[in-house]
Amino acid sequence: MKVRTQGVTVVLALALILALALIVRQGTSTGQSLPRDLQELVQARKLTPDQVRAALQTYVPPGQYDEYLMFSSGGQSGQVLVYGLPSMRLLRVIGVFAPEPWQGYGFSKETRQVLGEGETPEEALTWGDTHHPAISETNGEYDGQFLFINDKANARMAVVDLRDFATKQIVKNPNAASNHGAVVSPNTEYVLEATQYAAPFPFGYQPVTQESYNARFRGLATFWKFDRGRGRIDPAASFQIELPPYWQDLADFGKLESDGWVLMNSFNTERAIGGTLQKQPPMEIGASARDMDYLHIINWKKAAQLVAQGKGRVVNGMRVLPLQVAIDQGVLYFAPQPKSPHGNDVAPRGDYIVTAGKLDPNVTVYSFKKIQEAIKARAFSGKDPYGVPILAFDRVVAAQVKVGLGPLHTQFDDKGNAYTSIFLDSAVSKWTLGPPYKNAAEGWKLVDKISVQYNIGHLAAVMGDTVKPGGKYLVALNKWSVDQYRNIGPLFPQNLQLIDISGEKMKLLSNTPVGLAEPHLAQIIPMDRVKAWATYPQPGTNPLTMRPDPQAIKAGQARIVRRGNTVEVWMTAMRSHFTPDRIRVKKGDTVILHITNIERTKDAIHGFAIDRYNINLSLEPGKYETVTFRANKVGTFPFYCTEFCSALHLEMAGYLEVTP
Ligand SMILES: [Cu+2]
Numbered sequence: 001m002k003v004r005t006q007g008v009t010v011v012l013a014l015a016l017i018l019a020l021a022l023i024v025r026q027g028t029s030t031g032q033s034l035p036r037d038l039q040e041l042v043q044a045r046k047l048t049p050d051q052v053r054a055a056l057q058t059y060v061p062p063g064q065y066d067e068y069l070m071f072s073s074g075g076q077s078g079q080v081l082v083y084g085l086p087s088m089r090l091l092r093v094i095g096v097f098a099p100e101p102w103q104g105y106g107f108s109k110e111t112r113q114v115l116g117e118g119e120t121p122e123e124a125l126t127w128g129d130t131h132h133p134a135i136s137e138t139n140g141e142y143d144g145q146f147l148f149i150n151d152k153a154n155a156r157m158a159v160v161d162l163r164d165f166a167t168k169q170i171v172k173n174p175n176a177a178s179n180h181g182a183v184v185s186p187n188t189e190y191v192l193e194a195t196q197y198a199a200p201f202p203f204g205y206q207p208v209t210q211e212s213y214n215a216r217f218r219g220l221a222t223f224w225k226f227d228r229g230r231g232r233i234d235p236a237a238s239f240q241i242e243l244p245p246y247w248q249d250l251a252d253f254g255k256l257e258s259d260g261w262v263l264m265n266s267f268n269t270e271r272a273i274g275g276t277l278q279k280q281p282p283m284e285i286g287a288s289a290r291d292m293d294y295l296h297i298i299n300w301k302k303a304a305q306l307v308a309q310g311k312g313r314v315v316n317g318m319r320v321l322p323l324q325v326a327i328d329q330g331v332l333y334f335a336p337q338p339k340s341p342h343g344n345d346v347a348p349r350g351d352y353i354v355t356a357g358k359l360d361p362n363v364t365v366y367s368f369k370k371i372q373e374a375i376k377a378r379a380f381s382g383k384d385p386y387g388v389p390i391l392a393f394d395r396v397v398a399a400q401v402k403v404g405l406g407p408l409h410t411q412f413d414d415k416g417n418a419y420t421s422i423f424l425d426s427a428v429s430k431w432t433l434g435p436p437y438k439n440a441a442e443g444w445k446l447v448d449k450i451s452v453q454y455n456i457g458h459l460a461a462v463m464g465d466t467v468k469p470g471g472k473y474l475v476a477l478n479k480w481s482v483d484q485y486r487n488i489g490p491l492f493p494q495n496l497q498l499i500d501i502s503g504e505k506m507k508l509l510s511n512t513p514v515g516l517a518e519p520h521l522a523q524i525i526p527m528d529r530v531k532a533w534a535t536y537p538q539p540g541t542n543p544l545t546m547r548p549d550p551q552a553i554k555a556g557q558a559r560i561v562r563r564g565n566t567v568e569v570w571m572t573a574m575r576s577h578f579t580p581d582r583i584r585v586k587k588g589d590t591v592i593l594h595i596t597n598i599e600r601t602k603d604a605i606h607g608f609a610i611d612r613y614n615i616n617l618s619l620e621p622g623k624y625e626t627v628t629f630r631a632n633k634v635g636t637f638p639f640y641c642t643e644f645c646s647a648l649h650l651e652m653a654g655y656l657e658v659t660p
Contacts, residue, residue, distance in 0.1 A: 054509040058498065060087040068462060070475060070524045071133045071147055072496075075517030078128035080149055080160065085473055085524060088498055088512040096158045096167045097128025097151045104607070104617035105167065109626040110544045114167055129153040131520040132181040132250075135162075136228075140186040140255040140350075140467035144529035146231065148182040148191045155179045157193055157224055161231055163533050164620075166543055169232050174316035175203055175240060176220050180249035186259060186467075190223040190300070191233065194264055198245035202315050213273050214385070218323070219243035221251070221264060223300060231546070235318070239307040241298065241331065242323040244386045245271060247287070248296060250343060255467055256350035258368040263353045264296040267340040269384075288359060292336035294384065295344065295355060297371060297391070303331045327387050333375060334384060335391045338364055343409035343458075347418075347433060348467050352398060356407035356420060363407050363420055363431070365444070367398035399444040403429035408457060409521075411464030413471040413501055417447070419464075421456040421476065428452055428459060428476055428499065430506060450506040452497050455479040460522040461501065470526065474499045474506070477519055485513050494518055534602040536622030543623060551594040552624035555579075567631075568592045573606040573619050574599050575646040578639070581654030585631045589658075593627040595619060607642025610656055616642065631658045 042052060060066055066084030069091070074081045078097030083090055099106030099115065106115045116124060128151035136146040147160040155173040160166065173179065177199035183192050200206035201218035225237035243266075251264035272286025280286070303321050306312070306329055312319035326332040339357030346353055353366040373379075374395040381392040406424030413419070416437030420429045428450050434443030456478050462470030481495040493513035500507040536543075540552020553570045558579040561568050567585045571578055571593060578595075585591055597606055597619035608617040612633055617625055641652035 050507070054500075054507070057500065058086040058088065058510050060084070060089070065527060066091075067527055068473065068524050069527050069530055070460065070522050071135065072460075072477070072522035073130040073133050073149060073520045075131075075519055076127065076129050077517040078130060078151065080130060080133060080147065081514070081516070081519060082165070083496075083512070083522075084527075085475075086498060086509065088496065088510055092165055094160055094165055094167065096130060096149055096160065097154075097156065097170070098126055101616050102618060103166070104619075104625070107614070107616050107627070109628050110542065111167075111625075113544065114170055116170065125154055127153070128156065132183070133521065133523055134182040134184045134191065135523050135525055136188040136226075137184050137186055137466065138188070142463060142466055142523065142525045142529060143188075144525055144531065145228070146188070146226075148184065150179050150182040150193055152178055152180055152196060155193070155195070157182060157191060157233065159226075159231065159233060161546070162530050163546070164536070164543060165532060168544065171224065171233050171235055173220075173222055174318050175201060175320070176222065177203060179222075181251060183251055183253055184226075185253045185300070186255045188226050188228060190238075190304075191226055192251050192253065192262060192300075193222040193224065194248040194251050195220045195222075195243075196249050197247055198268075201242065208273050210271070210273060213245060213271060217245035219246055219248045219266070220320075221248065221262070221296075221298060222318075223304070239304065239312055239319040239321060240315075241303055241321045241326055243296065243332075244269075244323065244384060244388065246294065251296075252344050252346045252353070252465065253300075254346055254350055254368065258346060258350040258353075260299065260301040261368075262296075262298040262300045263344050263346060263366075264298060265293070265337060265341040265344045265355060266296060267293045267342075267358075269293045288340055292338060292393075293341060293357075294334040294388075294390070295337040295341075295353070295366065297333040297335060297375075298326075299331045302329065306331065323386060323388075327389070330375070332388055333371075333391055334388050335366060335371065335396050336381070336393045338362065343407075343420075345410040345412075345465060347437070348412050348469055349436070350467070351436075352433065354410040354418060354420075356403075356410060358406055358408060358423065360407065361405055362400040362402050363410065363418075364397060365399045365401070365434075366396050370396045370398065399434055401431050401444050401446060403431055403446055404449065409459055411459055411461035411474065412469045413461060413464070414469050415471060417501075419459060419461060419474055419501065419506075421459045422449075423455060423457065425449075426452055426454040426456060426478075428456065428474065428506060430501070448505055450499065450508060452476040452478055452499075452508075453480075453484050453495060453511075454482050457518075458521040460524050462524045462526070464524065470524075472500075472502050473524065474501045475522060475524065477522060479518065481513065484511055535600060536620060539598065539600070539622055540596050540624040541622050543625070549594075549624045551626070552596045553594070553598075554596075555598055566590045566592065569594065571595045573597045573608065573641070573652075575604060575606075576641070576648040576652040578608070578641070578652065578654050582657070583654070584657040584659065586659050587631060587634050589631045591627075591629055591631050594624070595627070596624045597621055604645065605643045606645055606652070608639065609642045610639040611637040613637065613656075615639075618643075631656075634658050634660045 068085035082092040095105030155176040180196040246266035254261035268287035274283040339359040404422035430448040496512040542549035
């Protein structure tokens with residue numbers, strides 16, 4: 001208790017110091033001096049004025065809320081991490097591609113269905129590599145309704161409903177073998193997934209020889225159609241565009257003046273296939289041989305029309321627009337793009353596209369207007385080996401800005417500035433956009449640079465890739481933490497760093513270790529844009545349909561019914577008992593539990609776990625879920641509530657009897 005009081009005192013002290021310092025600086029000193037104990041505290045902790053300021057800026061007192069939510073990919077954990085900003089407190093881990101026991105994700109019938117019920121145990125995927133979260137958008141702004149996240153390892157895309165922060169759907173790309181990124185169109189008509197590594201198309205076995213790679217391997221741009229009313233991706237209404245076997249990875253949808261187009265980067269246009277034992281150059285050397293790769297410029301609205309007119313062919317149930325049709329119909333153009341780019345980011349007005357080559361000291365800025373003019377004038381510098389026209393570089397580039405070694409990804413603020421992560425320099429560079437964001441004399445200039453610890457990959461600013469960036473904060477997602485934390489074994493936490501971007505100079509505010517995975521990318525949205533439920537609004541809501549389930553029950557309706565070898569149980573949970581609390585079945589029976597949490601009070605959450613049966617649910621107020629299992633183990637098994645729900649929480653239990 002004493003320790004906690006001291007902790008609060010430290011922070012209160014810091015707050016007072018700043019408040020008083022402010023009074024003194026504004027010349028309105030009331031004559032008070034800093035309380036002695038606060039001065040001593042600052043000295044004892046050896047805090048600099050900047051550190052005191054940073055602490056005060058990021059401290060959220062008990063009972064108060066953060067201003068922003070950050071959705072971060074959870075890397076190899078397969079999950080999504082939700083943080084509050086500026087405190088950087090972890091508020092939630094959303095189970096997506098891996099079971100998540102606290103939420104009961106992957107245990108109930110409903111969530112097993114999402115994770116992949118029907119797969120045999122050998123097929124079942126128990127992890128994912130989440131990379132790029134994308135919040136749904138309306139008119140190019142985050143609307144806070146849905147979140148999409150890709151699984152790079154297994155070419156899957158997931159849909160999370162932000163009413164209950166739960167995963168509702170996972171779709172598997174039938175033709176891709178890896179992916180990178182999820183991005184949404186300005187009104188979330190489509191979620192775009194680009195393949196990461198080219199693979200045989202149609203997928204199957206093809207030898208890895210240069211001849212076979214060039215002829216039989218392909219990249220794909222997959223446009224998953226999102227049905228907002230149903231809150232689901234509709235695979236039957238989705239389509240793909242066949243692309244050359246380069247390694248496409250990141251894309252951004254055009255917006256406002258570039259609406260209807262997609263800009264996608266690629267690398268390994270060398271088509272390197274490795275072969276270190278055969279004395280061929282290793283993959284990374286082969287894939288970095290050329291000075292230029294290709295920015296893919298895709299007219300997605302036209303592609304959608306062509307597919308609707310039947311110009312696609314169906315491959316593994318997915319409509320695919322063939323590469324030749326995309327070329328002939330003016331759906332696909334290239335522009336040279338320097339040196340193994342990763343990011344491709346469309347400026348807020350949709351007028352510029354910023355790309356960053358990982359081996360280039362510059363960001364290259366393309367003008368969308370110039371791209372359109374060059375297409376119209378057929379200003380091509382050649383064609384790639386597959387016949388895709390390449391726009392002349394000097395006809396489409398608006399500017400190049402020297403920002404540092406290894407630029408990767410760019411975000412924007414509300415004042416016409418851009419922020420680029422610089423991997424090799426371990427830094428964030430701030431630079432100015434040209435007209436109409438800044439006047440000609442001020443535009444395209446590096447104006448600030450801040451070191452980060454260390455090896456930054458992506459970065460995220462408040463609404464930083466929308467038509468209305470919010471400024472204020474930026475988070476650097478750093479791969480290495482090196483000396484920032486005391487090592488606790490050889491697997492080091494990665495490091496999120498919060499940076500204040502409200503002033504001319506960027507200021508480092510805080511470090512947040514991530515001891516879970518490589519968080520790849522994040523998006524930041526004002527907290528009040530997300531209208532999350534505190535309880536399921538209708539009693540007995542099925543989280544899959546988000547409607548009351550016909551099998552949900554009210555108090556007094558609990559019962560056990562046997563039909564042949566199936567025993568069905570309708571159960572209620574409320575503080576502090578399950579009804580029924582005794583269930584007797586025979587070995588070999590199929591048991592179906594329909595459990596309704598009949599509580600209406602927020603926070604009155606119950607869990608439901610059965611010894612030895614690998615069953616573990618989370619039952620939030622108003623939620624209904626189903627569990628189905630074969631009673632193949634004889635014994636008398638306790639079941640209990642896993643949430644500390646009341647003083648008599650331990651008594652919230654019962655017995656499952658499985659008779660021989
Ligand atoms: Cu990435």
